[in-house]
Amino acid sequence: MTPLTLYALAGAGIFVLGLVGTLGRGHLFWKVLGVNFMGSGAFLILMAASPRLPGGEADPVPQAMVLTGIVVAVSATALALGMALRVAVRTGRPYLSEDLPTKTPEPVEESDVESSPDRPPKDRAGGEESTAH
Amino acid sequence: MSGAPLWTTVAVMGPLVAGIVALAGGRRALQSGLVLGSASSLAAAWGLAHTIMDEGVVRHLLGGWGRPLGIELYVDGLAAVMISVTAVVGSVVSWYSSAYFGDVADLRESPAARGARFFAPLWLFLWSAMNGIYVSGDMFNLYVMMEVLGLSAAAIVTLAVTRKATLAGMRYLFISLAGSMLFLLGVALLYAEYGTLSLEELAAMNPGGATAGWALSAMTVGLLAKTALFPLHSWLPPAHAGAPAPGSAILSALVVKASFYVIVRLWMHVFGYGLPAAEAEGALLILGTLGGIAIIWGSLLALRQVSLKRLIAYSTVAQIGYLFVMFPLLAELAPGADPDAWNLNAWNGGIYHLIAHALAKAAMFLAAGSMTYAVADDAIESISGVAHRLPMSFLAFGLGGLSLAGIPPSAGYVSKWLLLNAALESGQWFWAGLIALGGLLTLAYVLMVGRYAVQIRHSPEPFRTVPRRMEWAAITLAVLTVALGLRAVEPLALLSIGGARPWP
Amino acid sequence: MGIPMTPLEWGLDATVALLLVGLAGRILFTRDLFEATVLFIAFGLTLSLAWVRLGAANVALAEAALGAGVTGALFLTAFHRLARRGLAHPLDRQRYRADELHDRSSRGRADRGDDPKPALLDVGILHGPLWLRASMALAGLAVTGGIAARLLTLADRPPSLPILVEAHLAETGVSNPVTAVLLNFRAYDTLLEVAVLVVAMIAVGSLDRGSRAFVRDPEELEEDPVLDALSRLVVPLAGVAAVYLVWVGSHGPGGAFQAGALLAGAGVLLVAAGLMGPVTEGAAPIRALAVMGLAIFIAVGAGSMPWTGSFLAYPPGTEYGLILLVEAVLALSIAVVLIELFVDVPAVPHVDPALAKVDPTGDPLGRRISPDGAVIRNPDEER
Structure with a gap:
């Protein structure tokens, strides 16, 4: 097995992980992440599995395609995140269902709260009005 | 400069340039964008139809390179038909939309103004992407086009302010993106195996074997999700029903056909010879069976809807089924037919159904848009009596619905007749029964709406005056549906160019 | 990557490949969105390392700048917006088990015409x-x-396309084969890719009123001295590097997209650090700048058609000049679009449960009609 094949196989794994994440996670941000991984996996396969020149140099055509794909992925991510935030605004939850409980679940663990800036909104209450317009 | 390079460029770049013009945002810019987009698309459709009538299948070697190094645009009868249908329906919807969204300058800050400002540029980019898909002869180019299409289509859904539309647009975007990624995976596998991106080049290599099978499966699943074939249809009704009326018409009549077109290209032309016969026939049968279930399931759910636009959207789920019923019929040949070609009646019937559905569904959604615009409510009950206030819209809705049900004279009748013929000449009674049953169910839900619209339980109040243009747009499409039922020769002659056979 | 591999190189590749899969798995299955976001940036950087190992320096540059940089910044911004309202946590598996939710949704299905969710x-x-x-x-x-x-x-087929690219490279006007593919052989794809960017910009712009201008809260500004210092250091460098990348793209790794991404990265840093003012909504010059790349690309492609007979074919002798022109304009436009995408990320205002519950009207655009038939605009859209 050459390193090329290794990357191609990693690409297959990442693609399927992305698909599972897109379908399997409910939180919209993880779905966006999942779609991104599907793209990265396909790009890896495109680059690593394409035939090589005799000198072992990479084929420029897949390189150009992956470049294009990366730009497309950024565009799609921007739109998807924007829409996800809009869903959060209109339903109170970044989920696709209208019928989820609107109550905010408590933060899971103490360490979680400390390691991330995802603090409960109460200490930021003052800032809320400023972004409301 | 001969016809093909000019008209293919106009078909794709015309709406794109128009979209850039419309982006300037003012009232005049929006209108000139829509006019420019419609004019260039209609001109391109006319030009391409004439070019291929004279010269047969034409190609445009972009950059002067030709395949496999460069990208080739490929126009045969099918592509020309798709571009023409898109141009006609698209132009009428553009005309309708300029009235539907109202006065931009007046409503600067309202959601309606947001719709007005952004609908035109998004729709024009979407239009360009659809035309681009129809003329594309390159796999990776198809992927890029589908991304333009997916992003703009999802954004059109979310132009509606309702919570349901927001959720539907989000779901649609994910379906669309995941579908594109599956398609891209297929492209990557095919490039790794065959070293080419050109569809014609690939077809010439007779792609078969396991890798081609996996690639084709991945691409097909992705495209089926975008086309909303049962059981991947659940995103469609909320998205198509939730969008603003011109958006609903575009999405239901045209956008789902773009991914269907790619499926047809792949299965009928590119992989037509390569796949092992038994497996290919099994796959075609699966597609047909899913289509059959979609017809019954979609129609039954349509009957249960209490919201008008959802009913029409479920009707789309059912009608998409007919497109796929074409597949198993294609492979069954009448005795004495050319063994290398597909069953011609099935081919003509399937594609004619696509045309019929595009015209009829656009007419129905536009008419429904006028009715719900008038009463500002989407429930079937609340349009009670609307037929008396908006007779033209009601007529457009009815003609479209009857065409879908296969009542003569209409395009829907021609397509169902052709499909029935295909089923009977190869002795497939089951499909014939299914096609007939689907027609009856369609008739049932169309009459259900008709019953509410005609009866006067209470006069629809309050009632908002519907701009004349909206009513005329819907009736134009409905009349075209009837006209194509009376005169099917020309479209079918155009479709026959390039032939209903796999590419060599 | 040369043909003979040392065990060390082999080990490096194996590590990178495993790390990629491991990171992807961790990101998708973690329950901490912040961790996922940060690891996603790490994934992008690892991926660009993989591109280097695969001999694709052009791609590595773009991946680092766009995949890790801009996408990471988008995720971080969106995460902040979400986290400030306490919405970043996924639903708790124990408390809101899926079956329980299913019950709720079937009970709440009373509203008209809904299919089973x-x-x-x-x-x-x-x-x-x-x-x-x-x-x-x-x-x-x-x-x-x-x-x-x-x-x-996979079938062991000799490469055909790269040989053709090599054979015709001299006719393209540039000596970097990737740039030749992007701006000559397959320029059509590149043109449409720019169209995707513009569509995304229009679409994101259409999402929300009110939140077009992204101004950071002063309190947040104080929290990020690192960002501030970083941007002051990085931005001037990025400007110089972008010009260099466009120029070098014709014969070495580089080009419009990398340059545009770099410029955008600089712009995003400026915005994030609060050093660049808000981009006002609907500013015509900015929109013009954003679509200029696409417009000029189309103009160049169509303008030479009378001479060459096909779209996007450069007349002989003008290739280098036209490609450089297109690349320079594209870099600028791409940068503007990417910054716009970032700036346009909608804010999450205070979620009003009452608003969240109400669907305005049956009209998709939220217009209401009064008894006398006049249109009442919907005032409570996204307060």
Whole structure:
């Protein structure tokens, strides 16, 4: 097995992980992440599995395609995140269902709260009005 | 400069340039964008139809390179038909939309103004992407086009302010993106195996074997999700029903056909010879069976809807089924037919159904848009009596619905007749029964709406005056549906160019 | 990557490949969105390392700048917006089990015309019962195995396309084969890719009123001295590097997209650090700048048609000049679009439960009509 094949196989794994994440996670941000991984996996396969020149140099055509794909992925991510935030605004939850409980679940663990800036909104209450317009 | 390079460029770049013009945002810019987009698309459709009538299948070697190094645009009868249908329906919807969204300058800050400002540029980019898909002869180019299409289509859904539309647009975007990624995976596998991106080049290599099978499966699943074939249809009704009326018409009549077109290209032309016969026939049968279930399931759910636009959207789920019923019929040949070609009646019937559905569904959604615009409510009950206030819209809705049900004279009748013929000449009674049953169910839900619209339980109040243009747009499409039922020769002659056979 | 591999190189590749899969798995299955976001940036950087190892320096540059940089910044911004309202946590598996949610949704289905909701899909199968998660894992493994088996048994075909690219490189006006593909052989794809960017910009712009201008709160500004210092250091460098990248793209790794991404990265840093003012909504010059690349690309492609007979074919002798012109304009436009995408990320205002419950009207655009038939605009849209 050459390193090329290794990357191609990693690409297959990442693609399927992305698909599972897109379908399997409910939180919209993880779905966006999942779609991104599907793209990265396909790009890896495109680059690593394409035939090589005799000198072992990479084929420029897949390189150009992956470049294009990366730009497309950024565009799609921007739109998807924007829409996800809009869903959060209109339903109170970044989920696709209208019928989820609107109550905010408590933060899971103490360490979680400390390691991330995802603090409960109460200490930021003052800032809320400023972004409301 | 001969016809093909000019008209293919106009078909794709015309709406794109128009979209850039419309982006300037003012009232005049929006209108000139829509006019420019419609004019260039209609001109391109006319030009391409004439070019291929004279010269047969034409190609445009972009950059002067030709395949496999460069990208080739490929126009045969099918592509020309798709571009023409898109141009006609698209132009009428553009005309309708300029009235539907109202006065931009007046409503600067309202959601309606947001719709007005952004609908035109998004729709024009979407239009360009659809035309681009129809003329594309390159796999990776198809992927890029589908991304333009997916992003703009999802954004059109979310132009509606309702919570349901927001959720539907989000779901649609994910379906669309995941579908594109599956398609891209297929492209990557095919490039790794065959070293080419050109569809014609690939077809010439007779792609078969396991890798081609996996690639084709991945691409097909992705495209089926975008086309909303049962059981991947659940995103469609909320998205198509939730969008603003011109958006609903575009999405239901045209956008789902773009991914269907790619499926047809792949299965009928590119992989037509390569796949092992038994497996290919099994796959075609699966597609047909899913289509059959979609017809019954979609129609039954349509009957249960209490919201008008959802009913029409479920009707789309059912009608998409007919497109796929074409597949198993294609492979069954009448005795004495050319063994290398597909069953011609099935081919003509399937594609004619696509045309019929595009015209009829656009007419129905536009008419429904006028009715719900008038009463500002989407429930079937609340349009009670609307037929008396908006007779033209009601007529457009009815003609479209009857065409879908296969009542003569209409395009829907021609397509169902052709499909029935295909089923009977190869002795497939089951499909014939299914096609007939689907027609009856369609008739049932169309009459259900008709019953509410005609009866006067209470006069629809309050009632908002519907701009004349909206009513005329819907009736134009409905009349075209009837006209194509009376005169099917020309479209079918155009479709026959390039032939209903796999590419060599 | 040369043909003879040392064990060390082999080990490096194996590590990078495993790290990529591991990171992807961790990101998708963690319950901490912040961790996922940060690791996603790490994934992008690792991926660009993989591109280097695969001999694709052009791609590596773009991946670092766009995949890790801009996408990472987008995720971080969006995360902040979400986290400030306490919405970043996924639903708790124990408390809101999928079956429980399913019950709720069937009870709440009274509103008219709704089809049964696939509640489990909405919440996420990965939060569902064990048997579902297990079968999903099995299906995933089977598909991965299937694709892997195909990748291990690819036909050993000699390369054809890269040979052709090499053979015709001299006619393209540039000596970097990737740039030749992007701006000459397959320039059509590149043109449409710019169209994708513009569509995304229009679409994001259409999402929200009110939040077009992204101004950071002063309090947040104080929290990020690092960002501030970083941007002051990085931005001037990025400007110089972008010009260099456009120029070098014709003969070495580089080009419009990398340059545009770099410029955009600089712009995003400026905005994020609060050093660049808000981009006002609907500013015509900015929109013009954003679509200029696309417009000029189309103009160049169509303008030479009378001489060459096909779209996007450069007349002989003008290739280098036209490609450089297109690249320079594209870099600028790409940068503007990317900054716009970032700036346009909608804010999450205070979620008003009352607003969240109400669908304005049956009219998709939220217009109401009064008894006398006049249109009442919907005042409560996204307060």
